[in-house]
Amino acid sequence: MSWEDNVKRVVPYVPGEQPKSKVIKLNTNENPYPPSPKVREVLSNYDIDELRLYPDVNAGELGMALAKYYGLNSNQVFVGVGSDDVLAIAFMTFFNSDKEILFPDITYSFYDVWADLYKIPYRMVELNDDFRINIEDYLVPNGGIVIPNPNAPTGVEKDVRELEKIVAKNPDSVVIIDEAYVDFGATSMLPLINKYDNLLIVQTYSKSRSMAGARIGMAFGNEKLIKYMNDVKFSINSYTMNRLTVAAGTAALEDEEYFKETCDKVIATRERTKVRLRELGFDMPDSKSNFVFATHESIPASDIFNAAKSAGIYLRWWNKDRISNRLRISIGTDEEMDALFAFLKEYIEARG
Amino acid sequence: MSWEDNVKRVVPYVPGEQPKSKVIKLNTNENPYPPSPKVREVLSNYDIDELRLYPDVNAGELGMALAKYYGLNSNQVFVGVGSDDVLAIAFMTFFNSDKEILFPDITYSFYDVWADLYKIPYRMVELNDDFRINIEDYLVPNGGIVIPNPNAPTGVEKDVRELEKIVAKNPDSVVIIDEAYVDFGATSMLPLINKYDNLLIVQTYSKSRSMAGARIGMAFGNEKLIKYMNDVKFSINSYTMNRLTVAAGTAALEDEEYFKETCDKVIATRERTKVRLRELGFDMPDSKSNFVFATHESIPASDIFNAAKSAGIYLRWWNKDRISNRLRISIGTDEEMDALFAFLKEYIEARG
Numbered sequence: 001m002s003w004e005d006n007v008k009r010v011v012p013y014v015p016g017e018q019p020k021s022k023v024i025k026l027n028t029n030e031n032p033y034p035p036s037p038k039v040r041e042v043l044s045n046y047d048i049d050e051l052r053l054y055p056d057v058n059a060g061e062l063g064m065a066l067a068k069y070y071g072l073n074s075n076q077v078f079v080g081v082g083s084d085d086v087l088a089i090a091f092m093t094f095f096n097s098d099k100e101i102l103f104p105d106i107t108y109s110f111y112d113v114w115a116d117l118y119k120i121p122y123r124m125v126e127l128n129d130d131f132r133i134n135i136e137d138y139l140v141p142n143g144g145i146v147i148p149n150p151n152a153p154t155g156v157e158k159d160v161r162e163l164e165k166i167v168a169k170n171p172d173s174v175v176i177i178d179e180a181y182v183d184f185g186a187t188s189m190l191p192l193i194n195k196y197d198n199l200l201i202v203q204t205y206s207k208s209r210s211m212a213g214a215r216i217g218m219a220f221g222n223e224k225l226i227k228y229m230n231d232v233k234f235s236i237n238s239y240t241m242n243r244l245t246v247a248a249g250t251a252a253l254e255d256e257e258y259f260k261e262t263c264d265k266v267i268a269t270r271e272r273t274k275v276r277l278r279e280l281g282f283d284m285p286d287s288k289s290n291f292v293f294a295t296h297e298s299i300p301a302s303d304i305f306n307a308a309k310s311a312g313i314y315l316r317w318w319n320k321d322r323i324s325n326r327l328r329i330s331i332g333t334d335e336e337m338d339a340l341f342a343f344l345k346e347y348i349e350a351r352g
Numbered sequence: 353m354s355w356e357d358n359v360k361r362v363v364p365y366v367p368g369e370q371p372k373s374k375v376i377k378l379n380t381n382e383n384p385y386p387p388s389p390k391v392r393e394v395l396s397n398y399d400i401d402e403l404r405l406y407p408d409v410n411a412g413e414l415g416m417a418l419a420k421y422y423g424l425n426s427n428q429v430f431v432g433v434g435s436d437d438v439l440a441i442a443f444m445t446f447f448n449s450d451k452e453i454l455f456p457d458i459t460y461s462f463y464d465v466w467a468d469l470y471k472i473p474y475r476m477v478e479l480n481d482d483f484r485i486n487i488e489d490y491l492v493p494n495g496g497i498v499i500p501n502p503n504a505p506t507g508v509e510k511d512v513r514e515l516e517k518i519v520a521k522n523p524d525s526v527v528i529i530d531e532a533y534v535d536f537g538a539t540s541m542l543p544l545i546n547k548y549d550n551l552l553i554v555q556t557y558s559k560s561r562s563m564a565g566a567r568i569g570m571a572f573g574n575e576k577l578i579k580y581m582n583d584v585k586f587s588i589n590s591y592t593m594n595r596l597t598v599a600a601g602t603a604a605l606e607d608e609e610y611f612k613e614t615c616d617k618v619i620a621t622r623e624r625t626k627v628r629l630r631e632l633g634f635d636m637p638d639s640k641s642n643f644v645f646a647t648h649e650s651i652p653a654s655d656i657f658n659a660a661k662s663a664g665i666y667l668r669w670w671n672k673d674r675i676s677n678r679l680r681i682s683i684g685t686d687e688e689m690d691a692l693f694a695f696l697k698e699y700i701e702a703r704g
Contacts, residue, residue, distance in 0.1 A: 003526045003550050004576070006449040006495065010452035012586030018408060025405075034401040043596070044396050049386040051600070052562040053377075056370060081433060084589040097358040117587045143358065174355045198355050210404040213595035224356070234364030235469045237436040244395070244596040248403070 007239035013113045016316050024339055026330040027314040029152075029181075029291050032221060033262040033333075036255035039211075039248045045206075050243055055233065059241035065250045066218055070190060075223040078230065081178055081240050083217030085206035086229075087146075090113050090200060090219060093232045094174040095120045095141030106131060106323055108152050110173035120144075130294075131156050131285050136164045141242050145170060148178035151330040152314070155287025157186045164189070167196045174225065176200045183208030183259075185267050192218055197222045207290055208263050209252050216241075216249045266290050270331045276341050290331045293323075299351055301325045304344070311343050332348065364467045368668050374570070378550035378682040379666040381503045381533075381643050383562035385614040385685075388607035391563075391600045402595055409586065411593035417602045418570055422542060427575040430582065433592050435532055435569030438581075439498075440466050442552060442571060446526040447472045449495030458483060458675055460504050472496075483508050483637050483645075490518045497522060500530035502538050505680040507639025509538045512666075516541070522646075526577065528552045533641035535560030535611075537619050542572055550576045559642055561604055562613055568601045569644055577696065601687045618642050622683045628693050629681075632700060643682045645675075651703055653677045656696070663695050 016028035045336070056063075059079035067074040080086035091114040095101050103111045105124035115122040125137045131154040138145055145166060150157040167175045167189075175198055182188045182203065190201050197240060200221040206212035219229065233240065252259075270287060277284065277294055284294040295301060305317035316328040331337070368380035408415075411431035419426040432438035437465045443466045447453050450473070455463045457476035467474040477489045483506040490497055497518060502509040517540075519527045520601035527550055532553065542553050552573040558564035571581065585592065604611075622639060629636065629646055636646040648652060657679060668680040682691070 001524050003446065003496075003524050005524075006446065006526075007580045008445050008448050008584055010583050010587040013590060014586075015406070015409060015590045018406060028406055030406065031404050033404065035403050039403065040398075040400045043398055044398065046392075046395055048395065050391045051387050052383050052385065053392065054367070054370060054380055054382065054558070054564040055567070057367060069490040081594075082594050084591070089587045094355065094358065095359050096360050113587050115686070117584075144355075172355050172357075174358075199506060212591075213403040215591060215594040228359050231362050231364050232360055232469075234366075235362040236440045236466050237433060238365055238367045238565060239436070239564075240433050242433075242567040242594065242597050244600065245594050250595065283416050299665040315454070342425050 008115055011113070013110045017314060019314060020037050023068055023315045024336045026332050026340065027206055027316045028212075029213050029289075029330045031262065031266065031290065032331070033206060033210055033265065034225045035210045035248070036252045036258045038251040038255045040248050042147065042251035043244070046244065046247060054239050055243045055246060057238050058230070059246050062216070062241065062246040065253045069253050070220065072220060073223070074219055076193065076226055078226050079220040079241055080217045080219070081232070082206060082215040083178070083202050084110060084203050085240065086217040086219045087176070087178065089229050089232055090174075090176055090202070091115065091120060092118050093229050094200075095144045099141055099143035101144040101146065102138055102142045103146040104133060104151060106151070106154060108148055109318075111146055111173060127154075133158050135165055136163050139169050140295045141216075142170065142173055144173045145175045146178060146181065147175070149189070150181045152181065152289065153183070153323070154285055154288040154293045155291055155327075156285045157288040160187050160189050164192060166200045167192065171198055174198050174200055176202060178202045180204050181207055183263050184270070184288060184290050186288040193221050194299055197224060200225055202341065205249060205252065209259065210262065211249070211252060214245045214248055216245060240333070269334050270336055272334070273329070273331060273337055280344050281339065292329050293326050294329060295326050296348075298326065299348065301327045304347070307347050308340070308343060313340055363465070365462045368586050369666060371666060373469040376665045376684065376688050378684050378688065379668045380564075381559055381641075381682045382564050383559060383614065383618065383642065384683070384688060385562055387562040387600070388604045388610045390603040390607045394599050394603040395596070398596065398599060401455065406591050407559065407593055407595045407598060409590050410582070411598050414568070414593065414598040414601045417605050421605050422572065424572060425575070428545065428572055428578055431593055432501070432569045432571070432576045432585070434558060434567040435530070435554050436462060438554050438571045439528070439530065441581050441585055442526070442528055442554070443467065443472060444470050445581050446552075447496040451493055451495035451497065453496040454490055454494045455498040456503060458503070458506060458604040460500055461670075463498055472694075479506075485510050485519055487514050491521050494522065494525055496525045497527045498530065499527070500532065501541070502533045502640045504533065504641065505643065505675070505678075506637055506645045507533070508637050508640040512539050512541050516544060518542065519551045525551055526550050526552055528554060529629055530554045531587060533559055535615050536640060536642050538640040545573050549576060552577055557601060557604065561611065562614065563601070563604060566597045566600055568597060572637040587693065601616055610615050618683050621686050623688055624686070625681070625683060625689050631691065632696050643680050645678050647678050651700065653679045656699070659699050660692070660695060665692055665695055
C-alpha cells in the first residue's frame with residue numbers, strides 16, 4: 001500500500017511540438033500573423049497596480065465585449081482558458097447521462113481524453129470515406145453530441161442546415177458545435193442559439209485572432225446552459241481569466257478591420273496551397289479551416305513528415321487508423337508555404 | 353426528460369465581493385501594494401508577435417525561474433492558474449481512495465467544494481477553541497490530508513515540526529500543505545519535500561507577490577507527485593499558463609528586494625493592527641498571515657460587517673457555525689487601516 005495506489009492514472013492528450021529553435025512551424029494551426037496592434041497598445045499602457053486585485057469572476061469587460069460583438073446578452077457568454085478549458089467544463093457539466101455521447105471517429109483528439117477522464121461513456125461515429133458526417137448517425141439515443149465544424153484535422157465543413165437537424169432532433173441532449181476554425185470562411189451556427197436551448201457554440205482566440213498564447217476560449221448558448229457551466233467553473237476555480245488576458249482580448253475585438261484582413265490573407269494562402277499541393281501530387285478534402293489534410297499519391301505521409309522535420313519544417317502526423325497516410329499542414333505566410341513547396345518539390349523529385 | 357436531467361448540479365464556492373466602485377477593500381486578502389516595477393517593464397517591452405503561438409505546456413521560463421528561486425529541479429515544480437487550479441488538480445489526482453480525506457473544520461472554504469465536485473469522501477476535523485490543530489487527530493486512517501499553514505481564515509500558524517509528524521506518520525497518503533500566506537512571517541515546509549515523497553507544498557502569487565490578477569499558483573513536491581499532476585492537467589487543458597502571465601511572473605521573481613520590502617510593510621501594519629484592534633475591544637488569535645480574524649467583546653460581527661460596508665469599507669464575514677461572530681480583516685496600507693480604525697472607534701462609541 002502506498003499513496004500511489006490512489007493516484008488517478010490517465011493517458012493525457014499529446015499536443016503538437018513547440019520547438020525551441022527557429023523552424024517553419026506548420027504543426028499546431030497557429031496564425032502566422034501577429035495579433036492586432038491594439039493589443040500592443042493596451043499592454044504598453046497597462047496599469048500594473050490592478051494586478052494586485054483578483055479579476056472579475058466572469059472575465060468582466062471581455063465577456064461584455066464578446067456579448068456586444070456577437071449581439072448577445074452577457075449571460076449567453078462563457079469565457080475560459082482557451083477552448084480546451086471551455087470544452088472540458090462543458091463535458092463535465094452536461095454529459096452525465098448513462099447513454100453514450102457521440103462524436104466523429106476522426107476529430108479533435110481531446111474529446112475522448114475528456115470522456116475518459118470524466119468517465120463519460122462515448123462512441124466514435126465513423127465518418128464516410130470522404131471524411132463527411134452522416135447526419136442520420138446522430139439521430140439515435142445519446143447522452144450528448146460534439147461536432148467540430150469545420151472538423152479537425154480534416155478541415156471539412158458540414159452545411160449548417162444539415163447540422164441544425166441534429167440539434168433539432170436531439171432536444172434532450174446538449175449538442176456542442178466546436179467552431180475553433182469557423183472564421184476562415186465557414187458558417188457559424190451562432191444565430192441558432194436563440195432558437196435551440198440545447199445548442200452550445202464553442203470558439204477560440206487561438207486561431208483566427210492570432211492569440212493562442214493568451215489562452216482565451218468562449219462558449220455561446222442560452223442563459224441556462226451558461227449558468228450551469230459557470231456553477232461548475234465556480235466549483236473548480238473562481239478566477240480563471242487573468243487581468244492581462246482580459247485586457248488584451250478586449251482590445252483585439254476592437255480591431256475588426258485587422259481581423260478581417262488577416263483571416264482573408266490566411267484564406268487566400270490556403271486556396272493557393274491547395275492548388276500547389278495538388279500540382280505536387282497531393283490529394284485533400286476541401287478545407288474551410290487554416291490547415292489542409294493532405295495525402296500524397298506515392299510517398300507515405302510519415303516519410304514526408306520526417307523529411308520535412310529534418311529540413312526544419314514542422315507538420316503534424318498521427319500514427320492512427322484511417323489517417324496514418326495524411327499530413328495536417330497549417331497555413332503559414334506565403335513565404336513559409338513557398339519554402340514548404342520548394343522542399344516538397346525537391347524531396348518528391350529526389351524520391352523519383 | 354430533458355437535457356437538464358443530465359446536468360451536474362453543484363454548490364459553488366462564493367468568493368468575496370469585487371465592488372465596482374471605489375472602496376477600502378479589506379475582504380479578499382489582496383496585497384495593498386502593486387507588483388514589482390519589473391512587471392511593468394516586461395509588459396511594456398513585450399513582443400506581442402509571440403502571442404500568436406501556444407505557450408509552453410509547463411509554463412516554460414516561469415517554471416524554471418521558480419525552480420531556480422527555490423533551489424529545486426524544474427520537475428519538482430507545477431504551475432497553475434492560481435493556487436485554486438493547483439489544488440483542484442491535486443485533489444483530483446491524489447484523492448481517489450475510499451477513505452475520507454481530512455482537513456480542519458474551520459479553513460479555506462473551497463476544500464469541501466472540490467471534495468463534493470470530485471466525489472471525494474471527507475471529514476472536517478474540529479480545531480480546538482483557540483483555532484489550533486491537534487496533531488493526533490490526523491494520525492488515523494485517511495485518504496489524504498490538507499492543511500493550510502498559516503490557516504485561513506484564522507491566520508494561525510502551526511509549528512512545522514509538529515506538522516512534519518503528520519507527513520511522516522502518513523506515508524500512504526498525500527499530505528498537502530497550503531502555504532498561500534506563508535511569506536508573511538511563517539515558516540515554509542518546502543525543505544522537507546526532499547525528505548518525504550508524499551508532501552506537496554502549494555503556494556501562490558496572489559498574496560505576497562501582489563499578483564492576484566495574474567492567476568499564478570504553484571506546487572512543489574517530489575518529481576513523481578508533479579508528474580502525476582501534470583498527467584491529469586494534460587488530460588484537461590494542455591496550455592493553461594498564458595504567455596503574458598508567464599513573462600510577468602518571471603519578472604516578479606527577479607525583484608527580491610521589492611518582495612521583501614512589501615512583505616515587511618504588510619507584517620508591520622499587521623502587528624500595528626493587532627494592537628489597535630485590541631485597544632478597540634477586539635480579540636483575535638495571533639496571525640502570521642496578511643489578515644486578522646477578530647471578534648469584538650460586545651458588538652456582533654455581522655453588525656460591524658454591515659456598518660463598515662455602508663461606510664465603504666469591505667470586510668469578510670461568514671454566517672457559519674463557530675465563526676459567525678468573527679470578521680476576517682485583510683491588511684491594507686497604513687492609511688487604509690487608519691480609516692478602518694477611525695470608523696470602528698466612531699461606530700463603537702456610537703453603539704455606546
